[in-house]
Amino acid sequence: MTAPEPSPAPPPGSSPGLSAEGVSKRFGTVQALKDVTLTFPPGQVTALMGENGAGKSTLLRILTGDHRPTEGRVLLDGQALDLNSPQDARRAGIRIIPQEPEIIPHVSVAENVYTGSLPRTGLRRLDRAELRRRITADLKHLGFDKVLDPDLLGSELTAAQRQLVEILRAMTGQVPPRAIAFDEPTSSLSEHEVEALFALIGRLRAEGIAVIYVSHRMKEIFQLADGIAVLRDGQVAGVVRAAATDESALVRLMVGRDLSSLFVRQQVATDRVVLDVKNLTTDDVSDISLRVNAGEVVALAGLIGAGRSELALALAGDAPIRSGTVELGGKALRLRDPRAAITAGIGLAPEERKAQALFLQRTIRDNTSLVSLGRLRRWRFVSHRQEKALAQEFADRLRVRAPSIEAEVRTLSGGNQQKVVLARWLARKPDLLILDEPTRGVDIGAKAEIYQIIADLAREGTAILVISSELPEVLGLADRIVVMQNGRTTGELTRDQATEEAILALAMADDLATGTTAHAPTGDTR
Amino acid sequence: MTTTTSPSAQLPKDQPRPGRPGGPRGLLAAIGGQNLSLVGALIAVVALFGTLNPNFVSWDNIQVIAEAVTISGLLAVVQTVVIICGGLDISVGSQAGLASVTSAMVFTSTGADPYLGIGAALAIGAAIGLFNGIVIIYGRVNPTIATLAGLAAYKGVAQLVSDGRAQGYVLGDPVFVFLSRGKIAGLPTMVWLLILTAAAVHALLTYTDIGRNIYAIGGNDTAARLAGINLNKYLISAYALSGTVAALAGVLLTARTGSGQPVSGSEGLELQSITAAALGGCVLKGGKGSIGGTLLAVALLGALQNGLTVQGINAFWQNVAQGALLVAAVIIQQRRNRERAVGLPA
């Protein structure tokens, strides 16, 4: 229901763009938003920032009609909107690229994109020719025609491709967009797509569209944003011009304190080889040789589809190994299944938290303790007390924002869900910890905490393999960087040699050599 | 074969692709991998029983099979739609029974007007389907429970209005006789009804945006909702369709048996229709399935049942054989997928 008249103080009444006015939202006992008044002007990129769980996604959901605010209202160019459904918002020209892509598994990319407004001729006949025309044109227009085959089924898409589908959905439609919200769009994209996306955002801005951009990556914020709005605990902590602020000021605004430094620089790598991979070949990667020493942090870098995640899954026992050997602590492993890998001392925090890691209906406690139950149990009975202590410890260390560790993971914000995934594996302390995009969607404060924990684990002798598409993270964390392309390693850089340019050069080594594009569209090989 | 699969989804790789080029591959693609194995199983069954008794493949017997599967086939077709939506309708059999007594009783009490009888049955069916949908959507009752409840309740209503007796006698009326024994172009009227219904639903699912929306709803209801599809309208319509076609099945039941049957002949149809849909490739989670697959499964089950009876195999062996063949058909079909044997198959 809309707020009672007369409306509260600052009247964004006539201000153009998309506005929230006195918006509050409660979920049961959780007050996700409290009296938020913000305006997103047209032709500008406004970054929306805040810690995990600050209420960013919730605000976007309200602006796009997916949630009804408990109080307050939404205005477009000063006109109050009555948004009862996402469709109402779509019709008003308000679009969102949600944090978690929603993909329909058994239909094609083309249908995924235009679901709800499929082209049709008389008698509601689906116009397949027009559908193809549209998707081809739109893919080309947005610059994604190389990375997304429109005939792929939803269930066959990679995380990045899923994200692209969501972007396509938002960009298309009968009513031209007036305001577009991106909820952490880059968290599963790599540099290449990010560039295309930024170009796209630039165009949107030029077309006079109000762009809302949510991200935890500072670099992007300063690269893109005109204005920055910061939420803290569901309230507006401040609105600043991007040009008039800097990183540390922003962090202070977001977390209410200073963060000394993000990355912990240390040299604790030893000579003891923990992981030794020789000529590993699976269905997706070939001839990989790789070593990680105790206390060493090795980063796997590369572009989308380079095969890093596939390598990680193979090391975690989840992809059949065709040839080559994997040794851990000098012992050859037979990685039949993830169980074998975990028993041997390998832990993998996978990249897609919802699909591969989380039990959404279960509590934080349950999700955290799952792989540590072996040491929490006696006679197979789990010690509730120890379990609670363990989950609480990591929830506190990672600053998981939730009413309690008994909250269902389903109700957490995206970043907090990611922290739960990490908590599970940090709690187990394996000999080799593989972290696939560990800070995806995690706020800067928690990032610092995660980096600290990685450093601590390294100091305790854990070998760490990090997969990250965020180059600053790769550069900041790694003692050594291995770059991959097309399922092969193309080079290795020490910390001293590593620069963004050097990494990118290796990541595109083949293409530079042959002059082809970075990646063939997937799917047409089958 | 192929490059990779995202770890979250180990899918069968041979999905029929919408809008792929034609040629002989086009036909194969249209039939689809799942269906291909069903065709294989069907051929095997026909070859087996045809060798044992050549009469099995006579045109007469093929018609017998087609007629025998009509009622469960109709229900399987609508069950397919409901399952693709992500739902389930366990009350179809009871709805058919209620429609059957309704048609006979209205027929009798209106002085033998077949159209009123049939119309009333279809109206009741649509109303019940609508009611099912409303209970599920607005009562927020899980579809399985809601229609389980309907299974009991509608059967009770049918028994109450009929006092548990077979009602009326309709085979004095030419319309019902036509439904029951008539032929068009050499094929029984009943079988035509099944063919037409199946063709209509197939066209709906494949060639219209309505059908595509149905797949979207079952595949990911959040995505469908965010795309502006009116989930409630679709889901309630799916149940209403299911009720209407179940009522049609009930009318055929009346025509076949000559009187309105409250329970006899309609009990167990729910399981048969779900079996056929599942065997035909419907995934019970929703979002996947096809009328072609379902019809093939219906034909396979019908041929099997008929063949076993033709061979004079007793009821007990028939049960064993049916179970065993059902499992065998699926195992053979899955062998081709070479899916990793970890966890529950979809």
Added chain:
Amino acid sequence: MTTTTSPSAQLPKDQPRPGRPGGPRGLLAAIGGQNLSLVGALIAVVALFGTLNPNFVSWDNIQVIAEAVTISGLLAVVQTVVIICGGLDISVGSQAGLASVTSAMVFTSTGADPYLGIGAALAIGAAIGLFNGIVIIYGRVNPTIATLAGLAAYKGVAQLVSDGRAQGYVLGDPVFVFLSRGKIAGLPTMVWLLILTAAAVHALLTYTDIGRNIYAIGGNDTAARLAGINLNKYLISAYALSGTVAALAGVLLTARTGSGQPVSGSEGLELQSITAAALGGCVLKGGKGSIGGTLLAVALLGALQNGLTVQGINAFWQNVAQGALLVAAVIIQQRRNRERAVGLPA
């Protein structure tokens, strides 16, 4: 004679509200929201029928109810486990039937050794369960189809070995008489078996890591696999457990009816057990459910059935009333959630 009360008049109107902060919150939390509504419905049913006929709440009648639900209760308990894993076992009834004839036939043919009879039945049950699991996992057959096939096949086997007749007579044997009519501490032996089984499974699910893993598998099988859980071992074990407990139910069937029953008494148990599990809060997609909820649902359904019979309500009205009450119970329970009425409810 028959009081044909309209079903809607019997709806439990007074659902207790969920636990607001303060007071004995611990207890409320332990019971859980879903279960709370079931408790409310149960109280309403008991109060209603108890007022109509004080005999309903007599200790004798309570025992009658408890005994009557034992067999379906046992199956509901294991069905809960299978459903939490994300599977379904539609063959439990047929397994119970096969176990029932096995127990009676082995008993008879071994010169009236009850332990051999019971042991053989349990062994057969475990073997069938294992077989179900293997077919599902390694044959990659969808659990619904595999156990539907089992429903037919195992029933056929039971009929074949027994020639479709009730087998033997066991009530000359003290062990079977004890199972059938004996009491321990004033409670029938059968009811003790249900209580013990339910308690053991509850402990397994709630207090052990095995239980955690079971919930994990049903909640997200990819994540469970990557967390190092041996899915296959768990799933096959769940089906084996299901088979064993179904066999126990079959033995009790033999003890109760005095002879091995191939079909009678076990037909329809699959639907009853799934109904109870679903009403008790199991989500058919897996990952959610509890033994407490299932038992409450079993008790509710049992009390309802008994109460309707005690009131002399005829079979037709009973069907209607059962369906209506099932839906009503869920609607009332859902009202509390205030979930938005869009799309299919979970």
Added chain:
Amino acid sequence: STGQTSSGADASVAPVSGKISITYLQKQGDQQYFVDEAAEAKAKAAELGADLKVVNLGNDANKTVSEVQSAIAQKSNGLIIVVPDPAVGPQVVQTARDAKAALLTSDDQVCASGPSPAQCAASDLVPRIGFSGQQMGQQVGQRAAEEFKKAGWNPADTRIISGWKQDVTVCGDRVKAAKDAFDQAVPGVQNIDVATDNTPTGAQDKVAATITANPGVKHWVAWGCNDENVQGAVTALQNAGVSPNDIDGVGLGAYLACKDWASGKPSGMKAALFINGKDVGALAVQTMYDKLKNGKDFPKEAFAPTKMVDATTWQSAGVSCS
């Protein structure tokens, strides 16, 4: 609380002084025959001023035990039962005896000391009101033989279709008796057992397949466990182009056969054994009442009348056709 059963008749039941409460437990209580039986039982009880409750047992032997226990917990003075399966009989007898409730069976026989009434000492058979399955089958078989002879068919090109649900014991008894009686009168006609689900459509589909398997047959005899089987068989035969003159169908129940006859068209349904549940229901309640009120002993067995009817006689015999 155990003890082996010894005698079927029960002398320990004391006459009741107050209002008499009787529970009538029926298998397949939703079938027309049993619905009729229950209706008439209720009417009779109302007339006698007794309290009667009717319970449907379905086909469930286990539910039978539960419902007997429940009736006893409700303090019923007398139980009349149609068991879904005679094997559950001893358990029922024992439960009733423990509670000192009078027990009478209707329709199907029950043995107090073992699962099979056929192998039961006469003294252990529980008193029964009803029809004899064996006798019913016999009548059907005899009538079918009469029709066969009348038509002057040749055994060589005739087949008999026996349709029944093969796991229902009483069905098997009926069909077997019919076969024996027919064979005695007309030896040498080949019989085909058709496994049905006792529904008209189920029977129709199965019989249609059977016709496929036997293409050369000219004349058909059909009987089964109930009218549904025979009607389904007759319909399938007629749909396969067999003339009604070449079909010798003898129903059991007459409630569906009467519909064919009422239509006035020639039908392969030549006759049907009319068994009236009403008679059984009323007689059973009366017998129970006499026992409970006046201490009058149960008769060992009392039969309600059955009557073979056909297209010309069914109306006068009182077959009601809804």
